[in-house]
Amino acid sequence: MAKVTTDSTNDDISESVLLITLIVPGIECITGMIGNGFIVATNAIEWFQSKRLSTSDFTLMILSCSRLLLQFWLMLENTYSLLFPFSYNQNIVYKTFKVIFMFLNYSNLWFAAWLNVFYCIRIANFTHPLFLRLKWRITGLMPWLLCSSAFISLCYSLPISMDVYNVFVNSSIPVPSSNTTENKFITETNVVNFAIMYHLGIFIPLIMFIFAATLLIISLKKHTLQMKNNATGSRNPSMEAHMGAVKAISSFLLFYVFNFVALLLYMANVFKNNSVGNILCKIIITAYPAGHSILLIFSNPKLRRTWKKLQHNVRFHLKH
Template identity: 60%
Template sequence: MIEICNSSEDELSMFVIIISFTVPGMECIIGIIGNGFIMVINGAEWVQNKKFSPSGRILFFLSLSRIALQSCMMIENSAALIFPSFYKEDTVYEIFKVIFMFLTFCSLWFATWLSIFYFVKIANFNHPLFLRLKWKIAGLMPWLLWSSVIISFCYSILFSQQVYNTSCIHSIPKPFSNFTKKKHKINTNMINLAIIYNVGMFIPLILFMLAAVLLIISLKKHILQMESNTTGYRNPSMEAHIGAIKAISSFFILYIFNFIALLLYMSNIFDDNSFWTVFCKIIMAAYPSGHSVLLILGNPKLRNNWGRFQHQICSCCLSSRSWTLSGK
């Protein structure tokens, strides 16, 4: 008797397949376009000036990691839906998870360094340690970015050995044939998953929250100083503080939703064809896309370049339409 190992996705409904493809797919495409735009703008600045500004370097690394992350999400989602038996092979499944978590950790670290950079450049403190950091942050940034890549790789490798184990179970004889159908089962070590996942996520998150809290303290200190000097409230420093706090707060809200959805998805506690699995995929795809949109809207240089890019696209479309009509 021959055994065939199939996956529970054989019973996926067409509705689940369509939703799983279209909604996360569209979110990933939007994110790839947005992050691609950010990467091109900062890459062009690097080519033109022969060097990266610290913020441009962070945005370039961040957008590159987000493009790779969302491309990985699209490939993994397609493999899980179209080739479920291949996807849930032990080695293949672990490779997907290692790559996915490596890119996730990198993306979080780069976003954290971006927030810390904004904090250091905007905040006003007289502590010697802060002043030294303010002076050296530009030189430290390349080292911090590459260190984040190494740390992310080390944490992601643990997912290949300590968390998942796939096996074939539930032998089901197929009528009128000499085959036995078996289903894949993924056994998740929840303790190891919680430890590796939380340690990998919480360290950059703590740094991120520390920068946010200190930025708010700096803003409060700035307001009190202005009140004592009877100065108008709206000045460049105030605007910079408020803009940075808005950006950090928006990212934090997106991150919390992504953190929960990603943990639920990685734990495999829901059926593959359940509503909650699809919903987690939608949240996970929305997080890097939404943050790229916020970065473009919140950065004057990116926002102005995006406006010019839209204007050029509209002009090209109108010119093409006019040429087509005149040709007729």
């Protein structure tokens, strides 16, 4: 079976590279945690006060909770791997980090796909019998779909610890201008097993997300064109809202696809540790949940109003 072997030590990493690898993903994670924390808090408060929550808001809250955990784990793994490389590269520690990371990633991508499917079914206007049947049943199905996705993510993540990665130490690397040797940790990746595990876990939600986003964009664009043809005034708030929705969904789709590619390259150990390619993958992976949460806040009227109210209250208290 094909294998990729990479160096896992960072003894020769420069201070500038270390700072960039720590600071940029760290800022992205903190930004995402603030954004997703705000989404969770807003919906949790509404749920507590009214004793009910719409299906879309509940799904969004679950997605944001999973992203909070993912971003915390991303920041922990990135910091730990850079500051404590020898401890991180112990076989059991390395595999534990990767399994939890993949479980949170799988769950995150599944939940994002289901949220997109829900929006598509509830908003898009298609007359196909199957689509109309789903429109009636999707609300009751969502809790079961989310629980099933979490279970599937766990089932696909656990085999990674057994069949994909193996970390071992080579203690016979000679040190230049010295009679001593140094330890180097080597990460061996079984590419075939990784490709099977990765695509089983992510291919279905990827197709779901792309399909639902495409259908929703087509439906919204058709509806926007109809409103544009029937518009009597120069400014139509409803049409602007639809165009904004098309742009937001298109942005979601780009974020999702870029994250898919970066995650594939990073987890397959295609690039050497601390190389430009590896650092870029980390930045994209941490940017996706942060960027998507910000887009969700500003594309959701309720969240946008609450965010503006929060900003106003913060400014008021700072002035007084």
